[in-house]
Amino acid sequence: MEKMKLKMLYSGMKSEIDIIEKELEIALNSSSQFLNEASLHLLKAGGKRIRPVFVLLSAKFGHYDIQQIKNVAVPLELIHMASLVHDDVIDNAELRRGRETVKAQFNNRVAMYNGDFIFAKALDYMTRIENPKAHQVLANTMVEICVGEIIQIEDKMVLQQNLRDYFRRIKRKTAILIASSCELGAIASGASDEVVLRLKRFGYYVGMSFQIIDDILDFTATDRQLGKPAGSDLMQGNVTLPAIYALEDDAIRPLIEKTLAGPISEGERMQLLKAIRKSPAIQKANALSDLYLEKALKEVSYLPDHPVNKSLIDIANFMGKRKF
Structure with missing residues (x-):
């Protein structure tokens, strides 16, 4: 249902997104069959293509030329893909989007060089x-x-982390790349400095909201919806916003401590998920995501009147309200 909704939001840009998809395949092609296999494995795992879409939408505030704008949209998605490959090595993750990660299918060495290769291709495109x-x-x-x-x-x-620690992490993990997607799309099309700044802020706030929701879903969505075990973030040692809030509950704190000490049994994982889902932590995290979403939508109100504004609002709302 969520994927269908996203496709509907993107429907007006289908031909442009198809161009980006084909260009991504071209970008990932190399003389090494081994590299090609690893890179295409990640590409075929899919993704929301949020960053290229924001490049395309932001570019419409200036001189829009898809053949030029694709040279911004492609590298930003490549950077995102490369960071995922490296993340999976750091987290020792076996699954992403229901498929084996590059490090799981090959090994850590291949994954790291594969991520480096994708980063390099991004620079080449720029x-x-x-x-x-x-x-x-x-x-x-x-x-x-x-x-x-x-x-x-x-x-x-x-274990001892505060909101400031969390915010500085997700800013660099997610928000900055979405902000740059909006900013670079506007810059590449020659939009005004004021529009560039507003879109950059919009992207930053959307990115913060998006990552908070992502961290919430890691506890509230099912294994099938996530394509990996729910609670994976905490089991990999990443203390996200719901966990920070849940630590305030003396009944949940020992469960979180045990999970970080790991490994935990399947029964203990279910106990942890049930406790956090029933706690105020989820509601509090959602409220914070909503604050960032409101800030993002406010930035849109400062943009010039343009048909693309509705798309920015609709996609931002989807990202900040999605269920998985």
């Missing part, structure tokens, strides 16, 4: 954009993402 500001934004984004990876490693298994 050389087709002449605007130096676009290159600066992309370089800063990649630096922040890499810093975020280190922060996530530093925070692993750390």
Whole structure:
């Protein structure tokens, strides 16, 4: 149901998204059959293509040329894909979107080089954009993402975390790339500085809301919906917002501590999920996601009157209200 809704939201851009998909396949092609197999394995696992879609929508505030804009949309999705490959190595994850991860199908060494290869292809694509500001934004984004990876490693298994720790992590993990997608789409099309700034802020707030919902769903969605065991984030040592709030409950805290110490049994996993789902932690996390979503929608109200505004609002609402 959720996937069908997203397809409907994207329906007006189907031909453009198809161009991006074909271009992603071309970008991931190499002289190494081994690299091709690993890269296409990840591409065929699918994804929401949120970042390319935001590039396309943001570009419509300037001079829109899909043949030019694709050179921004493709590298941003490649950066996202590369970060997923590296994340799965760090987290020792076996499944993503119901499929074996690259590290599970091959090994850690192949996965790391595969992620590096995809990052390099992203940079190669960006050389087709002449605007130096676009290159600066992309370089800063990649630096922040890499810093975020280190922060996530530093925070692993750390029980004593506050909201500030969590926010700095998800800003670099998710929000900054979505913000850059909106910003770069506008820059590449020659939109005004004011529009570029508003879209960047919109993307940042949407990204924060999106990641909070993602972290909530890791506890509330089913294994089948997630394509991996529910509660995987905590079992991998990542203390997300629902867990931070749940730690305030003296009855749940020992369950979280035991999960981090791991490994836990299937019965203990079910006990943990049931306790967190029934706790106020989920409602509190949802409320915080809603605050970010409201900020994102407010930024849209400052944009010039344009038919694309409705698409930005609809997709933002989907991202901030989705059920899995």
